[in-house]
Amino acid sequence: MAKILVIDDEKSIRNTLREILEYEKYQVDDACDGSEGLQFVEKEKYDVILCDIKMPKMDGIEVLKAIMLKTDTPVIMISGHGNIDTAVESIKLGAYDFIAKPLDLNRLLITLRNALDKSTLITETKALKKKVSKNWEMIGESMAIKRIKDMIERVAPTDARVLITGANGTGKELVAHWLHEKSKRSSYPFIEVNCAAIPSELIESQLFGHEKGSFTSAIKQRKGDFEQADGGTIFLDEIGDMSLSAQAKVLRALQENKITRVGGEKDIPVNVRVIAATNKDLEQEIAKNTFREDLYHRLSVILIEVPSLNDRMDDIPLLVDYFVAEICQSQGRPMLKVQPDAMQQLQKIKWTGNIRELRNVVERLIILCDQKITADDVITYAHPLKK
Numbered sequence: 001m002a003k004i005l006v007i008d009d010e011k012s013i014r015n016t017l018r019e020i021l022e023y024e025k026y027q028v029d030d031a032c033d034g035s036e037g038l039q040f041v042e043k044e045k046y047d048v049i050l051c052d053i054k055m056p057k058m059d060g061i062e063v064l065k066a067i068m069l070k071t072d073t074p075v076i077m078i079s080g081h082g083n084i085d086t087a088v089e090s091i092k093l094g095a096y097d098f099i100a101k102p103l104d105l106n107r108l109l110i111t112l113r114n115a116l117d118k119s120t121l122i123t124e125t126k127a128l129k130k131k132v133s134k135n136w137e138m139i140g141e142s143m144a145i146k147r148i149k150d151m152i153e154r155v156a157p158t159d160a161r162v163l164i165t166g167a168n169g170t171g172k173e174l175v176a177h178w179l180h181e182k183s184k185r186s187s188y189p190f191i192e193v194n195c196a197a198i199p200s201e202l203i204e205s206q207l208f209g210h211e212k213g214s215f216t217s218a219i220k221q222r223k224g225d226f227e228q229a230d231g232g233t234i235f236l237d238e239i240g241d242m243s244l245s246a247q248a249k250v251l252r253a254l255q256e257n258k259i260t261r262v263g264g265e266k267d268i269p270v271n272v273r274v275i276a277a278t279n280k281d282l283e284q285e286i287a288k289n290t291f292r293e294d295l296y297h298r299l300s301v302i303l304i305e306v307p308s309l310n311d312r313m314d315d316i317p318l319l320v321d322y323f324v325a326e327i328c329q330s331q332g333r334p335m336l337k338v339q340p341d342a343m344q345q346l347q348k349i350k351w352t353g354n355i356r357e358l359r360n361v362v363e364r365l366i367i368l369c370d371q372k373i374t375a376d377d378v379i380t381y382a383h384p385l386k387k
Helices: 011-023 034-043 060-070 084-092 105-135 143-155 172-181 200-208 244-256 282-287 293-299 313-331 340-348 354-368 375-381
Strands: 003-007 027-031 048-052 075-079 097-100 162-165 190-194 233-237 273-278 302-305
Touching: 003 011, 003 034, 011 027, 011 105, 027 034, 034 048, 034 060, 048 060, 048 105, 060 075, 060 084, 075 084, 075 105, 084 097, 097 105, 143 172, 143 302, 162 172, 172 190, 172 233, 172 273, 200 244, 244 293, 282 293, 313 340, 313 354, 340 375, 354 375
Parallel strands: 003 027, 003 048, 048 075, 075 097, 162 273, 162 302, 190 233, 233 273
Antiparallel strands: none
C-alpha cells in the first residue's frame, strides 16, 4: 500500500484529502505545517508528498527545498494562492507537479498515480544500481589492490585519460567501471567497446558512426559509440588490437573533441572521457609500428597496472568466499563450506587465467561437490584436463 504525506495548514483540506486518498486505498499521514511535515519525513519513508505553498511559520517552497535535501520522494505542490511564477519556481526546485486549489479530483488522482510510478521507478533504479555495483565489487585487501583502490579514488573525479594494463582476466574492465562510477560523469553513459572483437573494416563505423549509403550495408544513419557516450565515458578495451586508421581517428577525437561519421563531412563535437585497456605491451607495439606513439602518450596520462592473481595470492580466500556466496545464491544452492586445506590448495595453483579462471574453478567445485569442498576436490576438479 502506497504511503502519502499531506502537509497543509487547513484542517478541512487535510481531512478531505485523507478521506479521498484512504478511499483509494492509500495510507495517509497529515501534518498541519511545514515543520511538522519535515519531522514526518525524518521518521518515515513516503511514496508521494502533497504540500501546500501558503502556510504560516514555514511556507511550502521552504519545505520543498528541505525535502529535496533529505529524499528523492516526488512532491506535488498545491495552493489556492499560486500563480504561474510560483508553479515554475516549485518545478525548478524539484517538485513533481503543481496543482491549484480548488483541487480537481480527477487531476489530483492522475497526478498522484503518475508520481507513484516515478517513485517506483526511482526505487527500482536504486536497486538496479546497487545490484550493478555489487556485480562490479572490487574484492581484495592485498597491498597491490589497495594501491589500485587508492589510485581510483584520486583519479576518478578528474577527467584525466587512463590506460589500464594487465593480463587477461585480471579485472581491467572492473577498474574502468569504478573509474566511471566514482566520476562526475557517473549519471551519463558508460560505453564499452571491445576493439579486438570488431573486424578492422567495421571499427571506424562502430566508434564514429556512419551516414546512410556510406557503404553497402549502411541502410540508415548510425550514431557511433563516441556520440552515444557524450557526457560520459567510453572504455576502449583491448585497444592494442585497433587498426592504425582507427587509431588516427581516435587521436583526432582526443585532440579536437570532435568526430566525423564515416561517409560524412560534418564535424560533431563530443565531450567524452576516454579510458583504454590492453593486455599488450604498447611500447613493443610502437617499436613494431602497429601502434601510434602519439596516441599512446594521449591515452596514458594515468597508467594503472592491474596485478595478476599470482601476485596477490593473499586475496584468494576473500575471492573464493565471495564467489561461493554469489554462485550459490544465483543457483539457489545451499552454501558450501571451503575447507582450510582446500583453500591452501587453491593458493598453490598457478592461475594463468587469473580471476576469471578462479571463478570458473569455484563454480565447477560448487556444481560437483556436496556440502563441503576439500583439498582432494580441488586436486581432482580444478584442472581436470591436466591430469
